[in-house]
Amino acid sequence: MSVPDYMQCAEDHQTLLVVVQPVGIVSEENFFKIYKRISSVSQISVRDSQRVLYIRYRHHYPPENNEWGDFQTHRKVVGLITITDCFSAKDWPQTFEKFHVQKEIYGSTLYDSRLFVFGLQGEIAEQPRTDVAFYPGYEDCGTVEKRIEDFIESLFIVLESKRLDRATDKSGDKIPLLCVPFEKKDFVGLDTDSRHYKKRCQGRMRKHVGDLCLQAGMLQDSLVHYHMSVELLRSVNDFLWLGAALEGLCSASVIYHYPGGTGGKTGARRFQGSSLPAEAANRHRPGAQEVLIDPGALTTNGINPDTSTEIGRAKNCLSPEDIIDKYKEAISYYSKYKNAGVIELEACVKAVRVLAIQKRSMEASEFLQNAVYINLRQLSEEEKIQRYSILSELYELIGFHRKSAFFKRVAAMQCVAPSISEPGWRACYKLLLETLPGYSLSLDPQDFNKGTHRGWAAVQMRLLHELVYASRRMGNPALSVRHLSFLLQTMLDFLSDQEKKDVTQSLENYTSKCPGTMELITLPDGLTLPPVPFTKLPIVRRVKLLNLPASLRPQKMKSLLGQSMSTKSPFIYSPIIAHSRGEERSRKIDFQWVQGDVCEVQLMVYNPMPFELRVENMGLLTSGVEFESLPAALSLPAESGLYPVTLVGVPQTTGTIAVNGYHTTVFGVFSDCLLDNLPGIKTSGSTVEVVPALPRLQISTSLPRSAHSLQPSSGDEISTNVSVQLYNGETQHLVVKLENIGMEPLEKLEVTSKILTTKEKLYGDFLSWKLEETLAQFPLQPGKVATFTVSIKVKLDFSCQENLLQDLSDDGISVSGFPLCSPFRQVVRPRVESKPVNPAEGSRPGDRGHAKTLEAILNFKYSGGPGHVEGYYRNLSLGLRVEVEPSVFFTRVSTLPATSTRQCHLLLDVFNSTEHELTVSARSDEELILHAGECQRMAIQVDKFNFESFPESPGEKGQFANSKELEEERQEARGLEINSKLDIHWTIPSLKRTGEASVEGLLSQLVLEHLQLAPLLWGGAQTARCRLFSGVYSRGDVDAAGAEQAGGRVVPRTEVSPDVLVDGQPCDREAAACRVGDPVRLEVRLTNRSPRSVGPFALGVVPFQDHQNGVHTYDLRHAVSFVGSGTFYLDKVRPSGQSACLGALLFLCTGDFFLRIRFHEDSSSKGLPPSWFRLPSVHVRALGAQA
């Protein structure tokens, strides 16, 4: 007895063993076809009795096991069925002979035998024989089952007779001693007459009868016999047989308790001395369906309808707990005999099966533990594999999955043990795969995506290594690549640096022969291995779709945007719409890509490996739009930190593109990594819209590029920066070359400019251009160039920073921008006043540090091609930086009255702040040469200006509600005019640069006042009104004293304009001529432009004579006489009203007379500033009477 049958279970004790074997040459297919039919007859109800006979079929049974048939009768081969092919009668005797030979093998134990002959027809087949059946073919054998039933019945008759024979011959005859093969020699020479011996014989026979009863379906009898046998054998210490009797008792009880059987489904597989799992489903067990019945439930409710035996049964049958105890006892007895190892092992297996049904895993594991240690003779490798496999199955049966996996793995290793000449790598691989669930390892990398891997990494890694090795030895490199990839991907955190190196090295070796793919690998047994994308090589932390560079960003035209929105919904804004699309919107990024333009996606990656990682063929996986991915190859340094990688591609069509992931080739393994599967990835959306193609514009300019880039606050990005250095007042042309470098024609161009906020006051147009010339070259085909010219003109006020404006009281009427502490402070322009004065700044005239910077942005909006049709345009910005250096400026401006009252001299102190000699010319009639840092005064005779000629639309007035703004506006306009009149130019001959010198910034109120035609024009006909500016005052004016008294009050600008008319003629600078003796009519007309009513006033007229030497004669009583009152009265004048008073004078002698009109001071004029009441002297020349 050397070959254990691991499939044994307790029920097998009640079966009759029938061996079915082929004789001669029978194809395996045919044999098993018949075998199957035969074995379907496994349970026979014997006629006219309640008993059921169970048959166990075997197609292979070692004869040495048969020798233990007396020990346990179910081990005895009682029936033999041989199957043979025989096609001609000639072969028949030979075939029959073979049958007999076969019969001899099991001859001693056989009750009966049958021969099934297939193929033979004719007279031999006609002969009726009981032990031979003839069938024409394997298909045509309908009576096989019937034959088998007959055969079994014949077996039953023999069995029954034997049972009866044995059961009754105890009465006095000498009972033969039954013994197992290894005992035979022990009993030689033993006293056969001793009580002890007799008892032994009896006990053993009882046990044997019990076995037979069990087989014959008499469960109750067998229990009785077993009990008796146990008592007998116990008394003689016949341990081996005692064990057998106990086991028989257990088996009978198990059969009684668990009619469903204990073998279960796991019994379906068996290893019958072959390394491959042998023919499945060859065994049929009565009621093999898995009905697990609670052990307690059946103890009082048997299946046998014979209730008379009920009491005895309850007494004899073991309780489920006792069964285990008895099994334990039996096994302990078996273990005393080394030769009974197989019996012990099988008993263990049987007990485990019973315990599995009882769900007593702990005890079952103890039995199994014991089974592990049972040392059989030197096992062959195949037997070892079989043994480990069965242990694994049994552990699985009792729910010990890990233990099961452990043994399965041992079995797998055994398949390829070095001592085996032909290692079964396939079997090994298959077994290893079966261990995966036990190590809670699935081969789907998806299962490892959830957070950090938690498991028995060391054990799992070992298993994966073994899988890799086994698959490689199997000659399936694709499989080993897949497993190795899986190992690398999932166990990366647990691999040591050296292991990482080794694994990747071997992976590279494998992939050099068979590159890793993204395809599903299906194993022959149906298991599929999902692809393993290397999401950790490198690890991607963040995916960000990048917007196009600012200059290439498409922008939607506003009007079209409005239209498209209005088509979607009648509402301008509705929160409901926004919410309903919340999810979709959150993933969609609010910028666009352009068809045909290179688009970028930035990945933040890092390399977890301790060596340089080469990632090849890294590209994007997209959907929605045809996308030409341009793969990149990168090499990441060892243990790199986050490393930005930009993947690029070109969308070929328009629509919505979704970036789903990326693909890589690492160590020769292709991976498609989907973002959805990446753990811990940050992404700001992966869907973006692709708009139709647009042209691309490239600009280049005549100016050098600037290192300094502008940072405009509005967030525009500037593609090109140019800079230029100019002297103040200089004009330069900037030539911009526009080149269409895209694939679409450029159809539309708009240019706008924006001057960045600067504190500097800028005069005139800084940038000006004419777009028409450029547009004439449009549409600009790809590759073509157009030019565009912009003129840059800088006019800045440099004067205020100079502290050179000193008090100029020595030379007449002087004005300075410097806020002197003068009584006229109230009339100083507020802008000047607000400017902080930094004395240190002005202390070094000519310092180049005074250069000022002007920055502006030129925006080119362009569009064309299909994108233009869709309403998109692009914006290209050109940053312009102009460094303005002071050229000449006027440190002081003052006026001197010229000979004519309509003209005056403008005195300008010109300062050359450059380092070059320059010439200054005004209206090209004067040229002044100034050396560097030199200051000279130049006088220009100018006509006084009449600012009133500027149109002043009422709309404009309303627009500038702020009077200060309005004032400045006017001031500027005036400055411009003065400037254009003056037309002062400077030239630096050495640099050949010229420019304008502007006085605009300098012209303060006072200077303007002086440059203005006198506010009171004695030609009332010319101008109906003129403005009086507060604060204007002339030296020598007698009202000066009065004006000074009113100092310190800032008065609103008023417009009270009295006109004086002599003889109905307005008095001008020209003397009015009159005749001596004729009365001269004098009319003073007052136009009130102020917002309040003025008057009434009293005006006094004082005539005097100017001797031109500073002496004025006022006593002219004899020369001039008033006709009527010498005092004029003006009524109250309403705002914008007019009033006039008339008087007359009579000149008595010839001469030049002056009339000074002065206001009488009274209460009505007190509240008004004295400057309002300033009337010019009227010059009257009295001529002699006409002869």
Place this chain on the structure above:
Amino acid sequence: MEWFLVTSAAVILFLQNYPLYIRSVPTENELKFHYMVHTSLDVVDEKISAMGKALVDQRELYLGLLYPTEDYKVYGYVTNSKVKFVMVVDSSNTALRDNEIRSMFRKLHNSYTDVMCNPFYNPGDRIQSRAFDGMVTSMMIQVC
């Protein structure tokens, strides 16, 4: 150098039955211990499920000998929160009785509680506490 032959491995397992901490002496054949402890979990599971029927407060945390192998004995201990402690000791070390093993487990449990009290420890992470390490080391030396 007798005591080098004497081995023991202390393993702590968390709920989901993966190791939080494994230490073994000697270290060269660690995988063997991994297998041993891994398979012992079957027994632990079985014992816990059997225990589940008992009242919670009467539960004995110490599981006793899980199974003996030829060279080692594997002992188990489970906390009320189902954290499992498994200890493998050399079979030849007869000095270790059940009581000693029991007290060692209790010490281990206390140390483990200290680790869990660390607010910077994420339950479920591998234990890397130096104090715990030191405790286990001292226990192992004591075993040896």
